[in-house]
Amino acid sequence: MVIKAIIVLLLMFIIFNLFKALVIMMKGDPEAPSMSTFLGRRVFISVAVLVFVVIALSLGWITPHQTPFTAHKQIQTDTTKPHQQSANTKQLPEKQNDSLE
Numbered sequence: 001m002v003i004k005a006i007i008v009l010l011l012m013f014i015i016f017n018l019f020k021a022l023v024i025m026m027k028g029d030p031e032a033p034s035m036s037t038f039l040g041r042r043v044f045i046s047v048a049v050l051v052f053v054v055i056a057l058s059l060g061w062i063t064p065h066q067t068p069f070t071a072h073k074q075i076q077t078d079t080t081k082p083h084q085q086s087a088n089t090k091q092l093p094e095k096q097n098d099s100l101e
Contacts, residue, residue: 003056003061003062004062006052007049007052007053010045010048010049010052011049013045014042014045014046014049017038017039017041017042017045018038018039018042020038021035021038021039021042024038
């Protein structure tokens, strides 16, 4: 649970830096720190979060949810009854829709 809280806090810090850069861009104050400082910090923290999640997954600190492809396996049972086919049965040609004319 602590790992998830750290990830959420880092993501909130990323959003904070994004909005801080937006405020600086909108003000256009030459005395303020550069907008690229906050955007660069946001990119760095994003990469750090990604690396942290990969390490946490590999060390088993967090476990991903199972996907439906691996969690549930369906077993198909043969519920159809075989029917007898005769040699003179032929497939009917497909009919076109009359409303398209």
